[in-house]
Amino acid sequence: MLVLVKLSSESGIHLAEILFWRQLPTIPILLLWFASTGALSALKTQRLGKHAQRALYGITGMFLNFGAVTLLPLAEATTFGFTSAIWAVILSALLLKEQVGLYRWGAVFLGFAGVLIIAQPGDGHIPLFGAMVALAAPFMIALISIQIRDLTRTESPMTIVFYFSLFTAPLLALALPFTYEPHSPYQWALLGGLALSGLLGQFLLTAALKYGAVASVIVMDYSSLLWATVFGFWFFDRLPTAALWIGAPLIIGAGLIIAYREHRVAAAVRSVPRIP
Template identity: 65%
Template structure:
């Protein structure tokens, strides 16, 4: 829940930065930059620099590439959509996870989860009102793409968490993505006001906190349980959207968002039951 609150604040800062004239590649670069020195400082102060050593650099690289693509889509959606709607579309990551499990992992998906998938996409259709709604079709498509990437990233983080500490995963994501973002920076650089620098620094610090909390949540809890807690982010997105941008969700969002949330809750409930069925009995 703390991760959800932090990430809601992050996307609000991203939207503020974008509306103030800062280009998305710049926002991404400054979002990632504070992570590397702060994590290094933390491990150095604890005398634990050896903990940053990894034998899974290739997996970290894959996570960095997919994570960077996800960030571009996620932050891009925030610039195209109101906060509450962008957050709601993010919740379809649970739906994408079910589809990926069926297509890639060949997992058996029962009627409950397929019904949840249909329910969730029904909610998306209600929110977007294709061709006749207040939500830009491009914005909706970008947001759904971001949710798809989040589902992939969750699987990768879960795998990395078997051997890596949360801060190590966060560190390598930033370390490996910064050269790519730095290479694009000269093409988008502009002079900054004091307010813009405050937004960029705040986004970097809040993003680091949210990323660490989310990675820790995926380490200590199941993906399904983390997704359930993530729904509290809709409340924060609604409040921040009203406080900072004087924007409240539309009627169609109030009607469609509960369907998307309900779909995620059904998926989490069924996955929890499936894990209990396959879990071997404890031995004394």
Template identity: 55%
Template structure:
């Protein structure tokens, strides 16, 4: 049964997801700073989602909602999702929070490039100009050769954005036949199996406060993923992704309150270019999606 599109709901869900994800990333960075190893944080980010969703569905007699005839697609989504998770949470450990968040905004730029290279989509001057402007913003922020943005951290941040572009397309495809809760459950279940194998190498004794942080990361990660998946179920990727830019507000605020970090002038110069490029791409793709004829799409591009 086709999913009814609800653009306003999708935008609100994505806005809530941006806040939840910004808070989650802050907690991951903070928790790592207390001495908890990154590998264990990844496990606790994924594992609590499995019993939370299973118990909730069981209490309502709705475990059948987890059934799927596309497990191979869930496995592919889990593989890409784990790579993306490592990069998404690894970048803030290597970079200031606001800068790593700004790099995540390059996802629409990679989506355009992937559309051209993999899907052979015709990309016109509007979107190629946006891509060029966005990558110019990256150069301004990164300032190649300066210590403020380590090259490896920058590469991880950009890699995370690239993976999000791939995963968003994958989730959109899965959402045609799978419920958001099933997509979230199977990703968490499959990734937890992989991450648990590393626990003997990463696990250490924790204080009650560190346990509280890890549990909060797991619960908040579940909420954020449900919100992200639901937003893609009710709205187009190009439309809802603009809400992600609100996370820069929270990242800047958290960076100031928790680490006393204020982004330098180069970040404020480069960020508008990246954000503007993403908004232009989203607007252009929304405009093209309303043109019924493929030939008209090319003509108007």
């Protein structure tokens, strides 16, 4: 999906329009899916305000995430995206008042050391603005994950995805009169592939979280760096710098430490006997 975002941007399509065509097809496809499975009742909700708030944060996160891909090489943008686990630790301490131990705080510092190695502030290899956008995107993802954790208490994952598209597509449509230009068949093919790959990715991620342990899903997510490297060379003739291969293991290692410690904490909580 991110390859298609980058190709679409390089072909001259405005970022706001890229986001619009990413979101719009989700609405009719999910409506058909709910109708065909007899699950239209799942769209009933008492939490429209929370869905609207999630949509506002989500569209901000998508602008940043897609923007990072257009501003940075694919592998670097992907690696910065791994810092969402690090931001989640910081936000859980600040917003949820969770107790964060030495291991997870150590992982936070380890991860940001990896960011500094990759960014190499001052040498001009990575644009400062691009690096800031790429770091802000996972921050928003971490913030959104806290919202989704709350929404899943009463809503199904597909319901959350549906209302996210339902709220954001009309907002993005407001920008079309200012950004839309006639497209070539090649550009329409890019936008169509972007919409399909994005929706398929959401379905696959939902299925992964349903059938696999969260820690396992997080570990497999790091394989996206391999794909970003391959696709970055294949489509854009760009290989990562040596700094990325030094900094990326630090960021990934920080994420794995955080995932392991959260798994241990959750296991300890489950093992505590409840007093009847």
